Amino acid sequence: MSDLDRVLAAVDADLDASLERLFAFLRIPSISTDSAYASECRRAGQWLVDDLAGLGFTAKLNDTPGHPIVTGRSETGASRRVMFYGHYDVQPVDPLDLWQSAPFEPCIVENEEGVKRIVARGSADDKGQVMTFVEACRAFVKVTGKLPIDVTVMVEGEEESGSANIGPFIDAHKDELKADLALVCDTGMWDPQTPAIILSLRGLMHDEIVVRCADRDLHSGYYGGAAANPLHVLAKILAEVHGTDGAITIPGFYDGVIEPPDYMKASWADLDLTPENFLGPVGLAQPIGEQDRSLVEMISSRPTFEVNGMWGGYIGEGSKTVIPAIATAKISCRLVANQDPVHVRDAVRAFVRSRIPADCSVEFLGGEGSPAVAVAHDNPDLGKAAEALAAEWGRPPVTIGEGGSIPVVGAFKKALGQDTLLVGFSLDDDRIHSPNEKYDLTSFHKGIRSWVRILAALAG
Template sequence: MSDLDRVLAQVDADLDASLERLFAFLRIPSISTDRAYADECRRAGQWLADDLATLGLEAKLNATPGHPIVTGTSHAGAARRVLFYGHYDVQPVDPLELWENPPFEPRIVANAEGVKRIVARGSSDDKGQVMTFVEACRAYQKVLGRLPVDVAIVVEGEEESGSANIVPFLAAHKDELKADVALVCDTGMWDAQTPAIVLSLRGLMHDEFVVRAADRDLHSGYYGGAAANPLHVISKVIAAVHDADGRVTIPGFYDGVLEPPEHVKAAWAQLDLTPENFLAPIGLSIPSGEKDRLLIELVSSRPTFEVNGLWGGYTGEGSKTVIPSIATAKISCRLVADQDPAQVRDAVRAFIRANIPADCTVEFLGGEGSRAVAVAHDSPDLAKAAEALEKEWGKPPVTAGEGGSIPVVGQFKKVLGQDTLLIGFALDDDRIHSPNEKYDLASFHKGIRSWVRILAALAE
């Protein structure tokens, strides 16, 4: 057997023990957004640091103004070095009554088709994914006594609550964390049998605006038809954002948006992402974006303007016939390619101001953003990882963009100067952030095997 085959055999033989370690990790309720769980977050970080130390890594629990950041590094003098990123914090479990079993009591459950699933909060997002990489490193250490590459593992405890301290940490430790390429396991498969490498992540700009009209709420009988209604004003602004073809009408909004190469669009067209298989499972059937675009473009390579919340006036039981004096909207824009979040923010705000009546005022309460990130289609490390995944899964991975945003990936490029390969093994039905979160046993097992192959390929 080759060294690679021996390591893969070790993964298979050690699967039960790997699951025991994962279950111990999952039992810790590391909910970062709730201060009542601060001690549990620290306990989860300490558990992981202790586990990394058993692999011969230099493991640390690094204090921050918030929850600690775990690092594990090796300095064996390998030809190449990788940075692996994940997070140990999890989402709150509410509503608790919808869980079929307690969320921090992990168990394996088979569905009607006999597919075995690990059910617990954090099983998919992101403890199960983190442990696929850790267990791959463990298998190498047990069989060969070394890793094929040097590693710097960084696992934070605040991803689900804003990642307030990761950027300062990267800047303060950039020499220690410098690597040839970064690896992130917080994304998903194309489907249960097809791996994926995410080539791009959309950026984000989110804002909130408050429209004020009269100096108090008004009687709709006395003033209706004469006084400005802030809810009407906001509704008109929002209605004007998109034209009949779904295109955003804000001047300058598409500055920096690039067209994918034709061969990439042709490959996307073969992926069969249709309204039937994408929208039907959520009870919809008609794409709402730009009408001249593939569905996969709408969710990965095109920018968006969305309303996340809209409120004002009376919302209690029964009726109260008022014209509100204040109305508020929260909006977010997913950004692509070379769009500048600050430029998009300014363009959006100028558009809103231009559509506010002269006797009304508007105030903005936000405007934060992050740029989109992308991996070059001709990256040698991308090709190596793709070949490794194909050997494990028996089919080439889908390489496409993802609609979500992981701001820390942009910071890897900005602060550390390195590109990122986003390779995850989650599935669309994993119910992340929802009750009964799960992670397929195959995702965990073959995820470990996949990282074994990828690390070997990146070492070459």
């Protein structure tokens, strides 16, 4: 048997022990957004430090103004180094009464089709995914005595609460974190049988729009029909953002947007993503994006403008017949490669200002943003990872952009100058951030095997 075959066999033989380690990690309620769990976040970080140290990593729990960051570094003398990123913090468990089992008491349940699932908060996001990589490293060390490529591990504890300290940490530890390539396992499969490599992540710009009209709430019987209503003003402006064809009408919004290669569009056409199988499960039927674009393009390679919330006036029980003085909306824009978040923010604000009545005013609170990130289609490491995944899953991975945003990936490129391969094994039905979060046992087992193959491939 080759070394690769022996390592894969070790993964299979050690699966029960791997699950025991994952369960121990999952039992720690590392909820980063709630200060009451600060000690548990630290405990989770220390648990991972101890586990990495047991594999020969020089591992450390690094304090920050928030929750600590775990780092680990192997030194094998290999010619290449990769950096693996993940997070050990988890979302709150509310509403607790909707859980069918205790959220921090992991268990394996079997559904009607006989599929075994690991159920616990953090099982898919992101402790289960982190441990697929750690267990792959463990198997190499157990069988060959060392890793095939040098590895730096960085696992943060604030991803679910804004990652406020990861950027400054990266800037302060550039030499320690520098690698040839970053690896992120916080994404998912295309479907339960088909792996995926995420080539791009959309960026993000979010803002808050506050429209003021009268100097106080007004009696709607006395002033109705004459006084400007800020809710009407704001609703009209937001309604004008999209044209009847679904395109965004804001001048300059699409500046920098590039077209995906024709071969990639052709591959997307074979994915059978339809309104029925994508929107149907959430109770919808008709895509409302740019009507000259495919559904895959709408959710992965095109920018968006969404209203996340809107409020003003009286929203309590019963009625209160007023014309409110103030109306507010929170908006977010998902951005694609080469769009500048500042340019988009300025374009959105100019669009809104141009439509505010002369005797009303507008204020903006926010405007933060992060650019999209993309991996070059001809990156040789992309091809190596694709071949490794195809060998494990028996079919080539889907290479596609993802509609979500992982801002730290942009930091890797900007601060460290390194590209990122995003390979994950979660599924659409894993109930991430919801009660009864789960991670299929197959995702965990074959995820470990997949990282074994990828590490071997990247090492050459």
